[in-house]
Amino acid sequence: NAGVTQTPKFRVLKTGQSMTLLCAQDMNHEYMYWYRQDPGMGLRLIHYSVGEGTTAKGEVPDGYNVSRLKKQNFLLGLESAAPSQTSVYFCASSFYREPLSGANVLTFGAGSRLTVL
Amino acid sequence: GENVEQHPSTLSVQEGDSAVIKCTYSDSASNYFPWYKQELGKRPQLIIDIRSNVGEKKDQRIAVTLNKTAKHFSLHITETQPEDSAVYFCAASVPNSGYALNFGKGTSLLVTP
Numbered sequence: 001n002a003g004v005t006q007t008p009k010f011r012v013l014k015t016g017q018s019m020t021l022l023c024a025q026d027m028n029h030e031y032m033y034w035y036r037q038d039p040g041m042g043l044r045l046i047h048y049s050v051g052e053g054t055t056a057k058g059e060v061p062d063g064y065n066v067s068r069l070k071k072q073n074f075l076l077g078l079e080s081a082a083p084s085q086t087s088v089y090f091c092a093s094s095f096y097r098e099p100l101s102g103a104n105v106l107t108f109g110a111g112s113r114l115t116v117l
Numbered sequence: 118g119e120n121v122e123q124h125p126s127t128l129s130v131q132e133g134d135s136a137v138i139k140c141t142y143s144d145s146a147s148n149y150f151p152w153y154k155q156e157l158g159k160r161p162q163l164i165i166d167i168r169s170n171v172g173e174k175k176d177q178r179i180a181v182t183l184n185k186t187a188k189h190f191s192l193h194i195t196e197t198q199p200e201d202s203a204v205y206f207c208a209a210s211v212p213n214s215g216y217a218l219n220f221g222k223g224t225s226l227l228v229t230p
Contacts, residue, residue, distance in 0.1 A: 035220075041222060044220075045214065056215060090161070103149040103166065
């Protein structure tokens with residue numbers, strides 16, 4: 001049981017290049033999320049998915065696209081990378097939310113450090 | 118996220134002292150408030166959480182309090198130890214975003230021996 005796995009762990013891109021970050025979970029979780037973490041900014045939600053075939057925008061979606069073709073995978077794409085997208089990207093997943101409390105326990109991946117030159 | 122404010126941004130205490138981190142949130146529909154600890158270079162890990170129908174929860178040296186009326190919640194760490202040094206994030210659930218979490222900007226806690 002690997003939990004949430006992110007690939008690659010590190011990547012350096014040149015401005016304008018494209019790439020895809022892969023998040024895979026083996027816990028049969030319905031919900032998946034992509035966050036970015038920048039110094040002093042906490043974690044900010046980029047996109048999320050509440051099930052296979054669904055995606056939605058979060059707080060900072062510009063410049064990113066996502067896909068959830070399979071329940072276990074959530075892909076984050078950068079079509080034309082910019083230096084402002086230099087960040088650490090975390091994927092997270094969760095199984096359910098408790099109907100009354102709205103509790104949603106997120107399990108995070110180890111992170112992917114992306115540098116755009 | 119901008120809907121969750123966290124203070125202080127840095128906190129330095131001596132070993133054995135208590136540490137308190139405070140957060141406020143703006144969305145009255147939020148009803149789940151977890152706290153995450155992130156060590157340098159590692160992923161965030163859940164350390165404690167509280168639901169909206171509870172005012173206080175304790176787990177050994179860690180406690181969280183919630184005041185829904187004032188939209189405040191706090192993390193209390195007693196008898197701090199050097200291994201408590203890390204960045205702590207508070208968060209609040211966002212009901213209209215797949216129950217994602219809005220995070221505060223984090224508090225860097227340093228516990229000195």
